[in-house]
Amino acid sequence: MAEATLGGSADSVSFEEAGLRYEVDGEIATITLDRPDKRNAQTFATWSALARIGDDLPEQVRIVVIQGEGPSFSAGIDLRMFTPEGVPGQGSFSSAAQLDEKSFEQRIEQAQQGFLWLRRPEIVSIAAVHGHAIGAGFQLALACDLRIVADDVKFCMKEPALGLVPDLTGTKPLVDLVGTAKAIDICLTARVVGAEEAFRIGLAERVVSRGGLAQAVQEKAAELLSTDRDAATATKRLLQGARGRTLEEQAAAERIEQKARIKALFAGS
Ligand code: ACO
Numbered sequence: 001m002a003e004a005t006l007g008g009s010a011d012s013v014s015f016e017e018a019g020l021r022y023e024v025d026g027e028i029a030t031i032t033l034d035r036p037d038k039r040n041a042q043t044f045a046t047w048s049a050l051a052r053i054g055d056d057l058p059e060q061v062r063i064v065v066i067q068g069e070g071p072s073f074s075a076g077i078d079l080r081m082f083t084p085e086g087v088p089g090q091g092s093f094s095s096a097a098q099l100d101e102k103s104f105e106q107r108i109e110q111a112q113q114g115f116l117w118l119r120r121p122e123i124v125s126i127a128a129v130h131g132h133a134i135g136a137g138f139q140l141a142l143a144c145d146l147r148i149v150a151d152d153v154k155f156c157m158k159e160p161a162l163g164l165v166p167d168l169t170g171t172k173p174l175v176d177l178v179g180t181a182k183a184i185d186i187c188l189t190a191r192v193v194g195a196e197e198a199f200r201i202g203l204a205e206r207v208v209s210r211g212g213l214a215q216a217v218q219e220k221a222a223e224l225l226s227t228d229r230d231a232a233t234a235t236k237r238l239l240q241g242a243r244g245r246t247l248e249e250q251a252a253a254e255r256i257e258q259k260a261r262i263k264a265l266f267a268g269s
Contacts, residue, residue, distance in 0.1 A: 018049035021069075027062040028221055029053070033140075036070020041078040042136045044090045044107075047114030047168075054117030062229060063221045064118060066144060067128040067213075074137025076158060108167055115143035115169040121237040124224050128217045130210055134158050139170030142177075145236075147203060148217055150210040151195045155203065161190035176243070177202050231261060 015022050019035035019042070031053060033040035057064070068074055078087050086092025096104060118125040127141040130150035135158040141147050157174075159166045166174075166187065174183045178201045186193060198204040208216040224232070234257040242250050 013045045013049070015049055018045040019043070020046060020049050020053075022049075022053055024058055024061060027060055027225055028065065029057060029061045029063070030065045030067065033066070033068040033074050036068075036072075038078070039072040039075035039132065040068045040070065040137070041075050042140070043078045043081075043087050044111060045087075047111040050114030051110070051117070054113070054120075057117075057123070062123055062232070063224055064123050064125045064144075065128060065217055065221065066118075066125065066140060067217070068130065068137075070131075072131035072137070073127075073129045073133040073153075074140060075132055076135025076137045082162075112167070112169050115140065118143045119145065119240070121233045121240065124232075124236070126217055126220060128213050129153050129155075129204075130213055132156070135162075135166070136168050139166055139168040142170040142173040143168075146205050146220065147198075148206045148208065148213065148220060149195055149198055149204040150213045151207055152210055153195045153198060153204070153207075155186075155193040155198060156190060157187045158190050160188055230264065234261060 016034075019033060019038075019040065021030075021032040021034045023030045023032075031050070033042070033046075035041060080087045081093050083092060084094055086095060096107065099107065124146065125144035127144035127147045128149075129141045129147055131152055132154045133141050134154075134156045138155050138157050141155070157166055157170070165171075171183070171187075174186070178186070182201055185191075193201075193203065195204065195207045199207045206216060206220075238250070238253055238257055241253060245253060
């Protein structure tokens with residue numbers, strides 16, 4: 001029964017049904033949240049489709065841009081999940097509450113797969129965020145390596161206000177970016193973080209006008225593509241591991257990556 005599987009049939013839907021557009025142009029892939037009439041609300045089908053994009057990403061892609069169509073980046077999870085009827089074919093929180101522990105956890109893990117691949121060392125993911133980025137919308141922006149925002153951006157971690165926790169992989173990047181105290185402030189008040197604050201606390205790399213967002217993202221993509229592909233991948237891997245290592249361990253990791261680079265560049269010359 002579809003209701004009891006919390007999105008069991010979501011895996012096979014088209015990108016359009018999942019509320020996404022997806023285009024690859026050379027080294028740049030662009031994912032557009034494309035349900036503007038519903039403020040790009042996200043469903044399990046959206047997350048399955050995102051995971052599929054990650055699984056099938058062409059090898060040449062180095063930059064992944066995520067953006068939203070219409071007035072908002074994303075108003076978060078589809079609120080029909082809170083109703084007894086749920087999202088057709090994808091269940092509801094009520095049906096989820098009936099699942100056995102293992103299936104329930106697997107379903108959340110499946111949803112998280114839509115987000116986790118955006119941190120792969122081989123790519124740099126950029127969220128181009130304007131308007132509301134609420135709940136799952138905020139977490140999708142946090143799943144990306146960089147956030148370039150419009151001056152009308154409104155981040156809000158609404159989950160605690162609705163009795164939930166943020167579980168779409170957003171808590172760690174938020175803490176890594178702004179620190180535990182600020183993350184507690186933002187999440188436990190569910191308050192809005194605007195562009196000026198987002199820039200000041202390190203949530204956003206750059207703030208531009210709404211009309212300048214696409215160009216700012218293009219410029220950043222061009223800058224990122226100007227460095228050597230394999231060196232960029234190895235460097236991202238190093239940077240991602242840095243917080244979890246001591247200085248000595250990180251120095252050792254640098255040696256390993258550099259040996260591989262120098263061999264690749266100069267062995268045999
Ligand atoms: N799920 C489903 N539909 C939504 C959602 C949503 N999350 N957000 C907006 N919509 C729909 C509205 O129902 C409305 O549909 P209708 O035209 O058929 O009536 C349409 O999108 C436009 O919404 P408005 O509220 O009229 O748009 P507005 O621009 O005034 O406000 C805003 C935008 C602030 C985003 C508002 O829609 C809102 O607060 N949405 C809910 C946000 C939320 O609580 N999300 C859940 C967070 S928790 C999580 O993601 C896990």
